[in-house]
Each structure stands twice: as C-alpha cells, then as structure tokens.
Amino acid sequence: MSGVGIGQRPENRRQKTVKVMWTAIWLAYLGAPVSDLLHGGHAVGVQVLGWIGLVAFVVWYMLLLFRTGRGERTRLVLGSLAVLAAESTLLALTLGREWLVLFVYVAIASGAALPLRLARWTIPGASALLTAMALVVPGGTSFIAGLLLPALLGGFAMTGVRELVRTTIALREARATVAQLAANEERLRLARDLHDLLGHSLSLITLKSELAGRMLPAHPDKAAQQVADIEQVSRQALVDVREAVTGYRRARLAPELAGAKVALTAAGVDAELPGEPDPAHLPEDSEAALAWALREAVTNVVRHSGARRCVVELLERQTLDGAVLELSVEDNGSGGPASANAPGNGLTGLAERLEKAGGTLEAGGSRRGFRLVARVPVGAATDVGSGA
Numbered sequence: 001m002s003g004v005g006i007g008q009r010p011e012n013r014r015q016k017t018v019k020v021m022w023t024a025i026w027l028a029y030l031g032a033p034v035s036d037l038l039h040g041g042h043a044v045g046v047q048v049l050g051w052i053g054l055v056a057f058v059v060w061y062m063l064l065l066f067r068t069g070r071g072e073r074t075r076l077v078l079g080s081l082a083v084l085a086a087e088s089t090l091l092a093l094t095l096g097r098e099w100l101v102l103f104v105y106v107a108i109a110s111g112a113a114l115p116l117r118l119a120r121w122t123i124p125g126a127s128a129l130l131t132a133m134a135l136v137v138p139g140g141t142s143f144i145a146g147l148l149l150p151a152l153l154g155g156f157a158m159t160g161v162r163e164l165v166r167t168t169i170a171l172r173e174a175r176a177t178v179a180q181l182a183a184n185e186e187r188l189r190l191a192r193d194l195h196d197l198l199g200h201s202l203s204l205i206t207l208k209s210e211l212a213g214r215m216l217p218a219h220p221d222k223a224a225q226q227v228a229d230i231e232q233v234s235r236q237a238l239v240d241v242r243e244a245v246t247g248y249r250r251a252r253l254a255p256e257l258a259g260a261k262v263a264l265t266a267a268g269v270d271a272e273l274p275g276e277p278d279p280a281h282l283p284e285d286s287e288a289a290l291a292w293a294l295r296e297a298v299t300n301v302v303r304h305s306g307a308r309r310c311v312v313e314l315l316e317r318q319t320l321d322g323a324v325l326e327l328s329v330e331d332n333g334s335g336g337p338a339s340a341n342a343p344g345n346g347l348t349g350l351a352e353r354l355e356k357a358g359g360t361l362e363a364g365g366s367r368r369g370f371r372l373v374a375r376v377p378v379g380a381a382t383d384v385g386s387g388a
Contacts, residue, residue, distance in 0.1 A: 030054070032101055036050075037095075064109050077113045084105070097138065110122040127151045194244070257273055260312065269309065283377075286358070293353075300372075307332050323377070323378040328371065330370070331368070
C-alpha cells in the first residue's frame with residue numbers, strides 16, 4: 001500500500017513520505033509569514049532571524065505530529081506545545097500581525113498530540129493567547145475573526161481524529177484477539193472431535209488385540225473372530241475420520257469472500273465484492289461448489305488476467321427450474337487462463353463439481369474482459385457429492 005491508514009504508523013520510507021506530504025499541505029497557510037519576510041521591508045538581520053524562527057517552528061510542529069500516539073509522557077508533549085506557543089508569541093510581537101497564524105497551528109497540535117481531557121483546556125488556551133496577542137500587535141484585531149474560529153474548530157477536529165485513531169487501533173487489536181480465540185477454539189474442537197471419534201475405537205482395538213493374543217495359542221478360531229472385529233472397527237474408524245476431515249475441508253462462502261478480497265487487494269486489483277452471505281437455506285454441497293468456483297475464478301484473475309478491476313456478485317434468481325444462487329466474477333483483463341478451453345484444467349474440474357451439486361458453469365469473454373458465472377440450486381440438494 002502506498003499510504004498509511006487511520007490508526008497505522010508509517011512502516012517504510014514511502015509511507016513516511018506520504019504522511020509528510022499530507023501534513024505539509026496544511027503548511028500552505030503559512031503564506032502570510034513567508035510573504036511578510038519577503039515583502040515586509042524588514043532588515044536583513046531580522047529576515048534571517050525570522051526565517052530561522054519559522055523553520056524551527058515548522059520542524060518542531062512536524063516532529064510533534066509525527067510522534068503523536070507513541071506513548072510519550074504528557075509532560076513532554078505539554079513542554080513541546082509551550083515551546084511552540086512561546087515561539088509564536090515572540091515572532092508575532094517582533095515581526096507583526098501576519099505571524100498570528102502560528103497560534104492556529106499550536107491549537108491544532110494540541111488537539112493532535114494531547115488526550116481530550118487536556119486538549120479541551122489547551123485549545124481554548126491557545127485561542128485565548130491568540131486573541132491577547134492580536135490585541136497587542138498593531139493591526140492584529142482585524143485578524144481575530146479570521147484566525148480564532150479556525151484555531152478552535154481545527155483544534156477540536158483533531159481531537160476527534162485522535163479519538164478515531166485510538167478507536168481504530170483498539171478495534172484492530174480486538175479483531176486480532178477474536179481471530180486468535182477463534183483459532184484456539186477450532187483447535188480445541190478438532191481435538192475434542194478426534195477424541196470422540198477415535199478414543200472409543202482405539203480402546204476397543206487395543207482390548208481386542210490383547211484378547212486375540214491370549215486366545216491365539218489355544219483358541220485360534222476365537223482369535224480369528226477378534227481379529228475380524230478389529231478389522232471392522234478399524235474400517236469404521238477410518239470412515240469416521242474421512243468424514244470428519246471432509247467436513248473440516250468443506251469450503252464456505254464467507255471465508256472465501258474474505259480471502260478473495262485479500263488476494264485481489266494484494267495483487268493490486270480494485271475489488272468490488274458483496275456483503276457477507278447468508279447461506280442458511282443453501283445445501284452444504286451447493287455452498288461448497290460456489291465457494292470453490294469463487295476461489296478458482298479469483299485465482300485466474302490474479303494469475304492470468306492482468307486485470308485492474310474485478311466485480312463479484314452473489315444474487316438469488318428465480319428460474320423455471322426453481323430458485324438458484326448465482327455467483328458472477330467479472331474482470332477487465334485480457335481474458336481467462338491460456339488453457340481455459342483445454343480438457344482437464346481448473347475450469348473443467350470446476351464444471352464437474354458444480355454439475356454434481358446440480359449447478360451449471362459459464363465462462364468466457366465479455367465486453368469488459370472475462371466473466372465466470374456459477375449457479376447452484378437453492379432448494380434441497382439432489383444426489384450430489386461434495387467433491388472436496
């Protein structure tokens with residue numbers, strides 16, 4: 001990603017550059033002090049000191065904004081704001097009313113760098129200092145109306161942005177915690193299911209093996225019966241394990257949609273996907289077939305199409321044969337995989353999987369690029385296989 005999102009710190013040089021450029025846009029309002037230095041008729045020594053003061057103010061301001069949210073001590077932030085306010089006061093008193101705009105940046109920095117419980121006092125304080133300096137500096141009263149409102153609104157707007165950043169970070173951490181808890185719960189469920197499936201069977205196999213061993217010298221016929229029972233129990237345990245693994249591997253629409261979003265975004269494709277589906281009324285085999293179709297289509301978009309945009313739609317339609325759920329994946333690339341029409345490729349296997357679920361597959365070029373449409377019945381499933 002070229003930018004840095006809300007609540008995220010710049011992690012590389014490019015993201016830092018983007019943040020510097022975005023922050024520097026608002027420095028355009030320092031045009032008044034710059035114009036005063038260039039055309040204010042000040043002596044050369046005063047101009048030099050003015051440029052030094054302005055550069056020092058901007059550097060201090062940028063450092064304060066960049067270090068926002070990194071756990072600095074409140075006293076350090078308050079001290080930095082005091083330095084900015086003192087420098088603004090000195091420059092305004094010595095160079096004139098054009099420098100009163102610096103107090104707006106002090107108010108904004110207060111909102112960005114301090115929690116609301118402190119910023120609600122420092123922002124009005126910076127605004128009050130602005131008003132006091134405007135009354136002292138010659139001609140400054142004409143600047144009060146144009147600077148006081150931006151100082152108050154800008155400062156408190158930054159407190160809102162700061163709270164939004166904090167909330168976004170907390171939400172991201174909460175989601176990570178939920179994902180970790182879900183993974184732990186899934187591992188516990190897997191362990192519990194395997195214990196329930198295999199615990200009894202393995203105990204029975206062990207018991208019968210011991211019995212067969214004791215019976216073998218004197219009663220080979222009874223030992224043979226125990227061995228036959230062991231074989232039967234083993235076969236049933238194998239069937240149970242296969243059914244359980246098939247259930248774990250069954251594809252679902254919601255995870256596949258989330259994975260498609262991640263894959264397309266990582267490939268630089270602008271993705272437009274539907275919201276989280278509600279497949280409660282959809283047979284499991286039909287949902288699995290659509291999920292596999294989505295995975296295959298997204299894989300083709302990422303690997304073969306060269307597309308910059310992909311639109312995924314999931315719609316329920318009424319046909320003469322009954323209700324169907326239709327998945328459409330369309331991109332604006334050069335087309336599908338080079339072997340799209342060759343037998344034995346992914347699309348052929350996908351068509352077979354959909355056919356087993358009572359569905360159909362359409363794939364081919366469109367006006368925009370390549371389009372894949374998969375349909376499965378919504379009603380009760382026919383004689384289908386999972387194909388997983």
